[in-house]
Structure formats: C-alpha cells, structure tokens
Amino acid sequence: MNGNVVERRIESPPNVDIMAFTDVQGNVTKPHPLSIASERYQGRISRLKKEEIKIQEAVMHLLEKAAEVRADIVETEDRLALLQAPVRTLPQEVLEAIFLAKVKDEQAWPDAFAASSLALTQVCSLWRRIAVQLPSLWARFTYRIERPTISRETLLPPFSILAASIGVTDNKQQEQQERLGLWFERSKPYPVSLCIRASNYFEADYKAYEGVLRTIISTHHLRLEVLRIDAAHTNILSEIIPYSSLTTLKRLELNFESCHQTEADPIMAFRGLPSITSIIYNIKSSNPFLFPVKWSNLTNIDMGDSPTGISITRWKFIIRCCTNLERARFFVSTNWTGVEVPSDIARIVSITRPCVLPRLRTITLTFEEPTSLAILFDKLEFPALHTLELFLLAPPTEYTLMSWYQVFGTLTSLRALTISCTIIPSLEKLRQCFNELPELQCLKIKAQNDSALFDTLCVDKSACIDRPSESLQPSILPNLRRLSVWAWNFSEGDHCRFWDMVDTRTRYMHERALDASALELDAYESSREDARPFVVDVYIDKTKMYSDQIAEFWQKTTPSYVFRDDMKRFAGKLPQRLIPPYRVHIVSPYTPM
Known part of the structure; x- marks a missing residue:
C-alpha cells in the first residue's frame, strides 16, 4: 500500500x-x-x-x-x-412585487409566528435581504391568544403546577415579545395593522397575555394605525388592551362572530380617541350592542359581514348617530331580536325626527329578506349620495320595487347604482324605478332573469331618430355611460337582445351628440359553468380615424362597426350573437353637430 x-x-x-x-x-x-x-x-x-x-x-x-x-x-x-437562475436577473422591484402579491393572496392577516413572510427569509440570502428590507411585508400581522395545551404537569398537585409554570410562562412571554418586536422593527417606518385573535375565552389566559400586549403596545403605540380584534368575549376590550395609549389609531375592527354573550357592561374603551374615523363591526343579533367609539368622529362604518345582520331599529339609530359619515355598509336583517340599543344612544337621537347626512356618498346594503327601502330611509336625507349598492338574498317583491320607486325619486345626486338579487318579478316596475334616475351614469345589475332584462334597458328606437316628428317620452337612463348586466338564463338567440341594447344606446348617444368618452356595456352569461363574460366597450371616436365611414354609417339598417379583436382590426356587420369570452371594442364615428 x-x-x-x-x-x-x-x-x-x-x-x-x-x-x-x-x-x-x-x-x-x-x-x-x-x-x-x-x-x-x-x-x-x-x-x-x-x-x-x-x-x-x-x-x-x-x-x-x-x-x-x-x-x-x-x-x-x-x-x-x-x-x-433567471430569478437572479430580475430587478429587486419585481421580486418585491412578487413577494407582496404572494403574501397578500395567502392571508389577509398573517400569523406573526407562522407567516409566509418568515418563510421567505429562509430560502436564500438574496430573498432574506429583500424580505427584511421590505417594510410593507411586515406591516400587517396577527397575535394569537390561545389556551396552552394540557401537559403531563396537570396531573401534579396544584402548587407544583403553579411553581413549574411560572418559569415557562415568563420565557414564553419573553419570546413572544421578541417576535412581535421583530415585526414592528422590520415594518419601520410604515404604520402597523395589528390583529388580536382569541377564539376561546379563558380569563386566566387573558391575564397571562396581558403583559405581552401592554409591553408591545406601549412601546410601539405611535405606529399602530389599524387594530382588529377577533374574540369570543368582549372582556378583551376592557381588560388587557391599553387603549389609552392608542392615540394614532385610525380604524378599529371588531369581530365577535364566535361570541355567545347576551349581556355585557357598557364599554367606553375607545371613545376618548378622536383619531378613530373608521370601524368594521361584526356582531350577531343576540349579542350586546357595544360601540366603544365616538359616533360623530366616524366617516366609515362597515357592518356588512355580521353573521345574522342588524335589525332595522339598530340601523336607524346608528345612521343618525354618525352625522359625519361618508361611507356605510350594513347587513340588514328583519330579525327583531336584539333590538336594544344603549341608553346613551337613545337619549341623543330620535328615529322619528328628520335627519340629514350631508357627507354620505356611498351606501351598501345587504338584505336577508325583502325589505322596504322606504321604511329604512324614512325621514333621512342624503344630499351628496353618489353610489347605492343593493344586495338581496331573497327575491324582491312588488312591494319592495314600489319602495325603490319612492326612494329613487328623492336621490337626486345618485350617479351609480348596483342591484344584485335572485330574480326580479316585474321588469316593468324595475323600468319605472329607473325612470326616476335620469342622471344615473353607472348601472350594475345581476339577476336570474333571462335576456328580457336587455329589452328593459334598451333605448326606445324612436328616440334614436335625429328629428322625430312627434314629442317623445324621456328615454330610460339617458345619461348612462357604464352598464354591466349579469343575466343567467340565455337561449340560442338571446345575444340579439343584447346587441339591440348596444345598438339603440349607441345611436342615442350619436344623435344627441352626447359628450361621452366611453359607453361600456358588459354582459355575463351565467348559464355557462365558467360564467365567462363577453364585454363590449362602445365609445365615440373623436379622432376621425374612421371618418371615411361617416357618409354611409347611419344609412344602413344595421350600422357598420369597427371591431378590435386582440391586435386585429376589421369592419363588419353587427353580429347577432357573440361567443364568449371574446372582447370587442366598437368604435362609432363622431360628427360634431
């Protein structure tokens, strides 16, 4: 060897x-x-x-x-x-956008101890450096309060358990403080959104986590902008959160869906914080009505995700308390249980007196059952209301449609309307409702009606004549610029009705010389499994790119349009049907009057 x-x-x-x-x-x-x-x-x-x-x-x-x-x-x-690897050649800005999109898609409120942001730092040195230097990746996280799992020490005498658990609790609190501090440190200088989640209620456990929360919040209170609380008991509001130091808090989110309380003491926790202007509040009808903020400061209120909705009585009190409201979203229930409201609210407002909300621009309402809009809006005025969204979980009755007719006539500033329901029983009454909205510019409607819905939204063909011989009735929605229709039951020839709607509205715009840069018409065919839309964007061409068509454009029975499909352009007749999901741009020549 x-x-x-x-x-x-x-x-x-x-x-x-x-x-x-x-x-x-x-x-x-x-x-x-x-x-x-x-x-x-x-x-x-x-x-x-x-x-x-x-x-x-x-x-x-x-x-x-x-x-x-x-x-x-x-x-x-x-x-x-x-x-x-090709990923090495990507600019850092592209990787940052990918990281943000990935984490955002996975979790709205990532867990501070098991989040995708932490996983990104363990792939390679490049990813770690980019992830650590990306503050927005660490500016939103959840601190979870959970009851410790039962261990073998629970079989020991009580004094032994207490003596053995003190050291473990201290070590755990120290570790949690360091982890949470890491998120606050990496998110600088961005404002932080913190979620405190306690799915079960154990008073002793709340006390154990109190030290962690108080230390973290007192240290970083100036950077907290959004606070969300998912809890099974309202005591978390008044016991373990040092709310007095949250002077920069702008939005409060309270989620008590898992709460089974029927009674609770009044909570004034956040009423001394004038910075809170937005609140998201999910509560069941059987839960106590807790509203720990100052009403007049609110500009945005969202109670649209409450599992059982709020009663009409609570709605009337809330909307009258928030005099500076700009945006509101509610799930209104006809369930009359839990209609009690705090005594201090009942003293300052009266639901029988007129009330004006001068700054309210958007209202989104979800109804569990057919509800009269006239009863809901009784003695209320919205002079600046721009957008109204109505989502009905049950088919509207004719009584409901009549209440729409009564209310729409009072909403003179309304410019955008969304209606979503199962089926509309009377399209004629719906048309009467639309006649009360001559200034409406955007309409989105989703219903399980057939294509007769397109006929309802068509402009009368006599209104498309340049100089009619006799006076005409006002056209339905004459100022409409954006129309999105989701009809469910299509048949073989149903696309003809859609194209008739496109034809009449385009002619109406041309003959009236309306100054519209775009008239967008969408139709969604829900009878298909994938529910893919076909979309038509109709707009007036002021560049005279197609001026050679002007002479013969309106002389034909079926107007000639210019279709843009992908990168190709070709002229042709208006089709009788359009197979989804092709996107078609219709260019109408414009001639100044």
Whole structure:
C-alpha cells in the first residue's frame, strides 16, 4: 500500500529429520520439524492479516474522501445553478412585487409566528435581504391568544403546577415579545395593522397575555394605525388592551362572530380617541350592542359581514348617530331580536325626527329578506349620495320595487347604482324605478332573469331618430355611460337582445351628440359553468380615424362597426350573437353637430 507493491511469497516446507525425538525425561534434544514450520506459517498469517486491516482502512478513507468530493461537486453545481437562475436577473422591484402579491393572496392577516413572510427569509440570502428590507411585508400581522395545551404537569398537585409554570410562562412571554418586536422593527417606518385573535375565552389566559400586549403596545403605540380584534368575549376590550395609549389609531375592527354573550357592561374603551374615523363591526343579533367609539368622529362604518345582520331599529339609530359619515355598509336583517340599543344612544337621537347626512356618498346594503327601502330611509336625507349598492338574498317583491320607486325619486345626486338579487318579478316596475334616475351614469345589475332584462334597458328606437316628428317620452337612463348586466338564463338567440341594447344606446348617444368618452356595456352569461363574460366597450371616436365611414354609417339598417379583436382590426356587420369570452371594442364615428 501507499505506492508499494505487496508481494506474497510462499516458502517451501522445510526438510523433516525423522531421527529428532524427545527423550523420556521430556527434554527436547532437537525441535520437531513440523512444529517449526507451523509456527512460521502462523506468524506470516498474523502479519498478513494486520497488513490487510491497514489496506482496508486506507480504502475506506479514500472512499470517504471520494464521497466528500462528490458532495462538494453537487453543492457547487447547485450554487452555480442558483447563480445562473433567471430569478437572479430580475430587478429587486419585481421580486418585491412578487413577494407582496404572494403574501397578500395567502392571508389577509398573517400569523406573526407562522407567516409566509418568515418563510421567505429562509430560502436564500438574496430573498432574506429583500424580505427584511421590505417594510410593507411586515406591516400587517396577527397575535394569537390561545389556551396552552394540557401537559403531563396537570396531573401534579396544584402548587407544583403553579411553581413549574411560572418559569415557562415568563420565557414564553419573553419570546413572544421578541417576535412581535421583530415585526414592528422590520415594518419601520410604515404604520402597523395589528390583529388580536382569541377564539376561546379563558380569563386566566387573558391575564397571562396581558403583559405581552401592554409591553408591545406601549412601546410601539405611535405606529399602530389599524387594530382588529377577533374574540369570543368582549372582556378583551376592557381588560388587557391599553387603549389609552392608542392615540394614532385610525380604524378599529371588531369581530365577535364566535361570541355567545347576551349581556355585557357598557364599554367606553375607545371613545376618548378622536383619531378613530373608521370601524368594521361584526356582531350577531343576540349579542350586546357595544360601540366603544365616538359616533360623530366616524366617516366609515362597515357592518356588512355580521353573521345574522342588524335589525332595522339598530340601523336607524346608528345612521343618525354618525352625522359625519361618508361611507356605510350594513347587513340588514328583519330579525327583531336584539333590538336594544344603549341608553346613551337613545337619549341623543330620535328615529322619528328628520335627519340629514350631508357627507354620505356611498351606501351598501345587504338584505336577508325583502325589505322596504322606504321604511329604512324614512325621514333621512342624503344630499351628496353618489353610489347605492343593493344586495338581496331573497327575491324582491312588488312591494319592495314600489319602495325603490319612492326612494329613487328623492336621490337626486345618485350617479351609480348596483342591484344584485335572485330574480326580479316585474321588469316593468324595475323600468319605472329607473325612470326616476335620469342622471344615473353607472348601472350594475345581476339577476336570474333571462335576456328580457336587455329589452328593459334598451333605448326606445324612436328616440334614436335625429328629428322625430312627434314629442317623445324621456328615454330610460339617458345619461348612462357604464352598464354591466349579469343575466343567467340565455337561449340560442338571446345575444340579439343584447346587441339591440348596444345598438339603440349607441345611436342615442350619436344623435344627441352626447359628450361621452366611453359607453361600456358588459354582459355575463351565467348559464355557462365558467360564467365567462363577453364585454363590449362602445365609445365615440373623436379622432376621425374612421371618418371615411361617416357618409354611409347611419344609412344602413344595421350600422357598420369597427371591431378590435386582440391586435386585429376589421369592419363588419353587427353580429347577432357573440361567443364568449371574446372582447370587442366598437368604435362609432363622431360628427360634431
């Protein structure tokens, strides 16, 4: 071994002298030839075995070295592949956008102890550096309060449990404070959105986490902008949160969907914080009505995700208390249980007196059952209301449509309307409702009606004549610029009605010389499994790019349009049907009057 050639030589057996024997007294007069040869062979075998062991050890050493070299080769090849990976050539701004989109899609409120943001820092040094330097990736997180799992120590005497758990609790609190502090540190200088989640209520556990919350909030209170609380008990508001230090808090989100309380003491926790202007509040009808903010400061209120909705009585009190409201979203229920309101609210407002909300621009209402809009808006005025969204979980009745008719006539500033329901029983009454909205510019409607809904939204063809011989009735929605229709039951020829609607509205715009940069018409066919839309954007072409068509454009029975499909342009007749999901742009030539 080690470069030397090992030679094995087999010696010839010695000559045996048969006259050499031992005498009677045991004295060896002469060694026996066979014993001498045996000793020589045994000695050589011993030396060869030792040499074999040395050779095997050397071979194993070389094999280990070879394995290390192979592993080094693989690791080096992997590092080379990583260096040559296309992701390495991406600009840092692109990677940041990917990280933000990925984390945002996975969780709205990531867990501070098991979030995707933490996983990104463990992939490679490049990803860690980018993730750590991206403050918006760490500016929104959840602190979860959970009851510790039952361990073997629970079988010990109570004093032993207490003595054994004190040290563990202190260590856990220290670890949680460090983790939460890491999120606050990495999110600088962005404002922070913190969610406190307690799915179960155990008073002792709340006390155990009180120190962590007080330390973190008192240290970083100037950067807290949004506070969300998902809890099974309202005591979390008044017991463990140091609310007095949250002077920069702008939005409060309260979610008590898992709460089974029916009574609770009044909570004034956040009423001394004038910075709170927005609140999201999810509560069941059987829960106590807690509103720990100052009403007049609110500009945005969202109670649209409450599991059982709020009663009409609570709606009337809330909307009258928030005099500076700009945006409101509610889930209104006809369930009359839980209609009680705090006594201080009942003292300052009266639902029988007129009330004006001068700044309210958007109202979104979801109805569990058919509800009269006239009863809901009774003695209320919205002079600046721009957008009204109505979502009905049950089909509207004719009584409901009549209430719409009464209310729409009072909403003179309304410009955008959304209606979503199962089926509209009377399209004629719906048309009457739309006639009360002559200034409406955007309409989105989703119903399980057939394509007759398109006929309702068509402009009267007589209104498309340049100089009609007789006076005409006002056209339905004459100022409409954006129309989105989701009809469910399509048949083979239903697309004709849609194109009739497109045709009449385009003609109306042209003949009236309306200054509209875009008339967008969408139709969604929900009878298909994928519910893919076909979209038509109709707009007046003021560039005169297609001025050669003006002479003959309106002389044809079916106008000629310019279709843009992907990157191709071609002229053709208005189709009788359009197969989804093609997107078509219709360019109408514009001639100044």
